[in-house]
Amino acid sequence: MGTLKVSNLCKTYIINKRQNNVLRNVNLTIKEGEMVGVMGPSGSGKTTLLYTVSGMDSATAGRVEFYGKDLTGMKANEMSDIRLNEMGFVFQQMYMLKNLTVYDNIILPGYQTPEGKTKEGRRKINDRAKVLMQTLGISEIAENDINEVSGGQLQRACICRSMINNPKIIFADEPTGALNKQNSIEVMEELNRINQAGTAVLLVTHDMKVASKCERVLYIEDGDIRDEITLGRRLGRAEDRTRERTLNDWLIGLGW
Numbered sequence: 001m002g003t004l005k006v007s008n009l010c011k012t013y014i015i016n017k018r019q020n021n022v023l024r025n026v027n028l029t030i031k032e033g034e035m036v037g038v039m040g041p042s043g044s045g046k047t048t049l050l051y052t053v054s055g056m057d058s059a060t061a062g063r064v065e066f067y068g069k070d071l072t073g074m075k076a077n078e079m080s081d082i083r084l085n086e087m088g089f090v091f092q093q094m095y096m097l098k099n100l101t102v103y104d105n106i107i108l109p110g111y112q113t114p115e116g117k118t119k120e121g122r123r124k125i126n127d128r129a130k131v132l133m134q135t136l137g138i139s140e141i142a143e144n145d146i147n148e149v150s151g152g153q154l155q156r157a158c159i160c161r162s163m164i165n166n167p168k169i170i171f172a173d174e175p176t177g178a179l180n181k182q183n184s185i186e187v188m189e190e191l192n193r194i195n196q197a198g199t200a201v202l203l204v205t206h207d208m209k210v211a212s213k214c215e216r217v218l219y220i221e222d223g224d225i226r227d228e229i230t231l232g233r234r235l236g237r238a239e240d241r242t243r244e245r246t247l248n249d250w251l252i253g254l255g256w
C-alpha cells in the first residue's frame with residue numbers, strides 16, 4: 001500500500017462562468033517513505049496538486065487515498081485530524097503566528113492533538129521540539145519573536161513545526177523559494193535527513209538542484225503528469241553532480 005494513492009484526480013476552478021480545468025485526471029502513488037519532487041511550467045497546476053492531495057482543498061472529481069482512507073469523501077473534522085496528526089506542511093502561505101515565539105509556534109500543533117491534552121504528553125512534545133530545533137540549528141532563536149529571525153531560520157522553524165507530530169508525510173511548496181543558496185542547501189539537507197528517517201516528502205519546486213535531491217521527479221504540464229524520472233535515493237553529496245546532470249538532460253528533453 002502506498003502512503004498516498006491518487007486516482008483520476010480533477011480540479012476545476014470556475015471564475016466568471018469560465019471553467020479552468022487545472023488538474024486533469026492525475027494518477028500517482030507515493031510509496032511509504034518516498035521523496036518525490038514536482039516540477040513543471042508556471043501555472044501547470046503544481047501547487048493545486050499539492051493542496052488537493054493533502055486535503056487542504058477539495059477535489060472536483062477523482063480519489064485520494066491516504067493509507068487506504070479516502071480523503072475526498074471525508075468529513076471536514078476527520079480530515080483536519082488527519083492533517084494535524086499524520087501530515088506536515090511547509091507552505092509559504094502558512095505564516096507562523098506573529099504574537100508567539102518561534103518555540104511556541106513549533107509546539108502549537110502538538111498541543112492541539114490528544115497527546116497535548118495531558119501533562120505527560122506536553123512534556124514529550126516539548127522534548128521533541130527541543131530536539132528538532134537543535135537538529136535544525138535554531139535552538140538559539142527559540143524565544144525570538146517570529147519577525148526577529150532570518151528567512152532561512154524561519155523556514156527551518158516551519159520544518160520543525162511540520163515535524164512536531166511525527167507525520168507520515170510532509171508536503172512542501174517551494175521550501176527553498178525564499179532562501180539564498182547556502183540556506184537552500186541546508187534546508188534540503190534537513191528534508192533529506194527527515195526523509196531518510198522514514199517520513200515521505202512531496203515537494204514542489206522550480207529549482208533543478210532542489211528537485212535533484214528527490215528520489216523521483218514528476219513533470220506536470222497542463223494539469224497532468226507528462227513524465228517522471230527515478231533518480232533513486234540520494235546517499236550523499238558525492239553524487240549530486242551526476243543527479244543534477246541526469247535531471248537537467250531529462251528536463252531539456254521535455255522542453256523545460
Ligand SMILES: Nc1ncnc2c1ncn2[C@@H]1O[C@H](COP(=O)(O)OP(=O)(O)OP(=O)(O)O)[C@@H](O)[C@H]1O
Pocket residue numbers: 013014015020022040041042043044045046047048049
Ligand atoms: N484558488 C484559485 N482560484 C482560481 N484559480 C486558481 C486558484 N488557484 C490556482 N488557480 C489557477 O490554477 C492554475 C494553476 O495554478 P497553480 O498555482 O497550481 O500552478 P503552479 O504550477 O503551482 O504555478 P507556479 O509555478 O507559477 O507557482 C492557474 O491558472 C491559476 O490561476
